[in-house]
Amino acid sequence: MAGGPPKALQSTGPHSLRDMPHPLAGSSSEEAVGGDSTPSPDLLMARSFGDKDLILPNGGTPAGTSSPASSSSLLNRLQLDDDIDGETRDLFVIVDDPKKHVCTMETYITYRITTKSTRVEFDLPEYSVRRRYQDFDWLRSKLEESQPTHLIPPLPEKFVVKGVVDRFSEEFVETRRKALDKFLKRITDHPVLSFNEHFNVFLTAKDLNAYKKQGIALLTRMGESVKHVTGGYKLRTRPLEFAAIGDYLDTFALKLGTIDRIAQRIIKEEIEYLVELREYGPVYSTWSTLEGELAEPLEGVSACIGNCSTALEELTDDMTEDFLPVLREYILYSDSMKSVLKKRDQVQAEYEAKLEAVALRKEDRPKVPADVEKCQDRMECFNADLKADMERWQNNKRQDFRQLLMGMADKNIQYYEKCLMAWESIIPLLQEKQEAK
């Protein structure tokens, strides 16, 4: 029995089997999710969770299965169909319109977040707010805290070496915007995270800072309970499936790192090639000033090389802006996933340790003590959440990389097509007077 304080959890929490209502069953408001884990309603936009038809994100054992199904694995099964349709999507978020703000203390960029939703969690059908990077950072920490059993998408890199990269250049801002947009979209697509209250506030609150100040007191139960699991417990063996995930992530991150280095090297070589091209083209121009009949052909070749140079520059810019950041994002992603894996290990370790302790005590109590049971639930929910998220992540990763690599191929194709066009167009010019002779 979970007992005690209200299970005001947004996410799957440590519910005992008996406490978990069927997700599709109407539940009393207390047990219902909605989890007012938290905050006094004044501070939040009023939400009503009365709708019993909603697929609620927490607690639910499908009748008939004995496993403490976490909400998300169930939802994953249910929602997979939704994803394919796309029609039953009820939440859309876009990040755009970056603007620079100059204040006395600092200069920074804000982005407009537009939200459209039919979900009841949202009072209005549409919202538009402005947020800056540190708001995103705040959101991410909150999500990590409140949903420790889930994989939280990564943010683009926080720190930028000043002087090396111009934080206010169009390219940098655009790259960041795309990454932030991806970040929110990934959360939006997540069956559990998208219902997170912090996420909701992020999307809707006019004054996020005021909410943030309250945040300190708003640790969720799960957050607390996970936090209590300190590094004191050491896991003996990771279960096979998680070990496999861990190994996969290690190799994956390694390979991505290599690809990142290769891509950087290619860009570097291309830039050096570009430098030489920019000297090469004009020499033909110089030559053409010496000539009579050859002047036009030489000038044509010079212009052609110039066009190719421009095309090359576009290619390197594109690769720098679109390709590298996504690679890095995935490296960050797999890093954060590895730490979630470790947390899972901690939970399992705690459970096993407690279990052992009980066994050693050799008490006659027939049933397992409550706290050990709690640990077991925690672990099993964690495992389920993690597996579900992993599967979702694998699918998304496949989509993302297919798109990324096809994009890379496309950019190269476009580069060569531009060059081809340039060279083909001067052939007639070069041939011209020959026939006329």
Next chain:
Amino acid sequence: MGGYNRALSLSGSPGLAADQVLRRLTCLPTPGSVSSCSSWSPPGLPAGARRWRAEGRASQAETLVGRGRGGGGAGALGSPRRTAAMEQAPPDPERQLQPAPLEPLGCPDAGLGAAVGKEAAGAGEEDSGVDTMPHNNFWLKKIEISVSEAEKRTGRNAMNMQETYTAYLIETRSVEHTDGQSVLTDSLWRRYSEFELLRNYLLVYYPHIVVPPLPEKRAEFVWHKLSADNMDPDFVERRRIGLENFLLRIASHPILCRDKIFYLFLTQEGNWKETVNETGFQLKADSRLKALNATFRVKNPDKRFTDLKHYSDELQSVISHLLRVRARVADRLYGVYKVHGNYGRVFSEWSAIEKEMGDGLQSAGHHMDVYASSIDDILEDEEHYADQLKEYLFYAEALRAVCRKHELMQYDLEMAAQDLASKKQQCEELATGTVRTFSLKGMTTKLFGQETPEQREARIKVLEEQINEGEQQLKSKNLEGREFVKNAWADIERFKEQKNRDLKEALISYAVMQISMCKKGIQVWTNAKECFSKM
């Protein structure tokens, strides 16, 4: 020597009217021959004129090479319009020093027109040579020249020290125009220094001609992957082609092709060096020409030649610059392509841990490998283009040499005129008794007394003789000068047209190379994209 095989398989660019260009660039199939096919025809040869390669002496001659530029593209060593008078005694080297006789130089323009017409039509056969009256005389036969092999040799040099050098096999075939069959008439081995000797001889005896240049002695403008070593097989191969080109240029020159020493170069292996030296050409060489930059103050320079000299300097400078930068560009491009090869390996490793993505990644990686290795052939082809530019870099030097010779001639003329004028004045002074000019004789006369009238008469007589001689000399020098200018200018015009044609073709072939490279790139990345789409 496979390194240089340039079988450009251009996936026929549609809409490219340059079929003839494409044909020019296609390699003759030479199954596994040691002397691999070089498909680089010197630009300016009629379309379809392909390089003939010896394959163990088996004849594979397709069409003529070494066609004369002048004379309607017919036999290399003969123009159909040449009169019988031309075929008499082999040209006397002595006579060659005088300005070439005024004769139709095979009507270069008409010849060019005919040849170009052939080019445009893409004909691959012999043209106006067909209507030549057959003569047994070597000069009128069509011949093919090729430098078909290169061989490393060791021998003893002048100081009896052992040295290693490369010898080149020169084969000459004459073609019976009636049946088109070619017969090997001569074959001998020459080394680079003999080519140099030939050229130096031609420079002395044909000062008004822009003499075709030799390929570079040492490898320059190399981009980093290529070796700068003279013994490197690729370098030797490219030099072989360059030497062949040199001989073909001479053979197709309306004047040079008739030279006896050139003929002997192709036919007389032993003793040729002695024969050349016996002409005494080294003595006739103007050592002042060696001092390239020494200035000779010419009072009335011919503007055309001054401009031309200036042009040749600028041309040398700009082509050098171009070749240097091109080598750097090649270097960088090489780097870009090769780094992509790393994708092949990492995609393969990555695919090992993936389930559905694995196949797509693996096959895409293979395409990246293909991409990376494609650069080798691409850059090899570009070396041909660089060689074409180099030829004109060296041609610019030859052009400059002609201008220089003219300058010296003019200088000598002016000196002679000046000398004559001063003698005349002296004479006049002696005759009239007035001393306007300072002379030692005058001074001593003043100091030591007048000379006798007899003495004065004697001196006047001597001077008058000298003046007479001087006037004759000046007259002939003037005539020589005018002849030189006329003939030089004719050759310069011929050269200009050749240059414009050749360089335009070089640019076209360069553009075609770039187009091919782009198409390959598109192909590879499209393939890779397809693999990615299946991930």
